[in-house]
Amino acid sequence: MKNDLQKFIYGTILVFVIGVVIFIGYVFTVSCGFSLACNQGKQIVERTPVPTISHAPIPALVSQDNSGKCEVPAVGLLGAWVTAGSPESGVFTFNDVDGNPCEGNYADDVRPLFVEANVWYPGSYSCVSCHTADVAKTSAAKLDLSSYQGILAGSQRESAEVSGTDILGGGNWEKSLLYQFTYSRPFAPPGHGETPSTGPIVFAGKASSTPVVTPTP
Ligand code: HEC
Structure with a gap:
């Protein structure tokens, strides 16, 4: 009699424990599958989509014919263009690395800095990627640098259809967002941070045709 009661109690406990184990196992496999890396409970992180593009080939820059062009730091070239009122057509002037006067234009000299890969550092994405x-929809910071x-x-x-925040600082280069994002900017998203100080030296424009006037003593 006493034994039967004992068996009954143990039996009940056993059935209860097995039931709990099956229940937990069922809930786990339903939400996580047969993997221990249960991701379902995690919050979905919202990120700016970074396109998966393969690295652009490096030799693009080297194969260009740079004879007769001026050498200028990329950020300096952008600055000269913005300071000149960012003209779409016609020339603007800038100084090359040696301080000699040069002239360039938007289409040939400024646009490539935004649309070409490998410009800012080896393997860099183009800004327009x-x-x-x-x-x-897709543009980071809702900014279109393609045109x-x-x-x-x-x-x-x-x-x-609408305009947004002026990135050209109203013509005041060093106050502009474009300056901040192209001149060395730590903690910026990929595409910005790696730029050393004034950026790489690029070939652009040509020496100004206006003769340099030497003052007569
Ligand atoms: C890998 C993607 C990526 C590349 C490449 C990239 N950017 Fe950006 N850019 C972003 C993201 C994301 C933001 C917004 C985040 C932030 O403000 O820090 C941003 C912000 C900016 C802003 C500021 C906009 C604002 O209103 O705050 C400017 C200006 C800018 N980028 C210019 C450029 C230029 C010029 C290049 C090329 C030299 C470039 N970006 C390349 C992703 C990129």
Whole structure:
């Protein structure tokens, strides 16, 4: 009699424990599958989509014919263009690394800095791989660097029809967002941070045709 009662109690406990184990196992496999790396409970992190593009080939720059062009730091070239009122056509002047006067234009000298890969450092993405023309959906910071109109329309644009934050600082280069993001900027997203100080020395424009006037003593 006493034994039977003992058996009954132990039996009940055993059935209860097995039931609990099966229940927990069931809930776990339903939500996590047969893997211990249960990700379902984690919050979804919202990130700016970074496109998966393969690295652009390095030799692009080397094969160009740079004879007769001026050598200038990339950030200095952008600065001269912005200071000159960022003209779309016509020339603007800048000084090369030795201080000699040079002249360039948007299409040949400024645009490549935004649309070409490998310009800012070896293996760098082009700016337009993140700052695409599709400001409403894919473009990082809702900034379109692919066209002249896009650059002037600025960043944080809700749609293609509206302008946003001026990235050219109203012509005041060192106050501009473009300066801050191209001149060495630690903790910036990839594409910005790696730029050393004034950026790489690039070949652009040509020596000014205006003769340098030497003052007569
Ligand atoms: C790998 C993607 C990527 C590349 C390449 C990239 N950017 Fe950006 N850029 C971003 C992201 C993301 C932000 C917004 C985050 C932030 O403000 O720190 C941003 C912000 C900016 C801003 C500031 C906009 C604002 O309103 O704050 C400027 C200006 C800018 N980028 C210019 C450039 C230029 C010029 C290049 C090329 C030399 C470039 N970016 C390359 C991803 C990129």
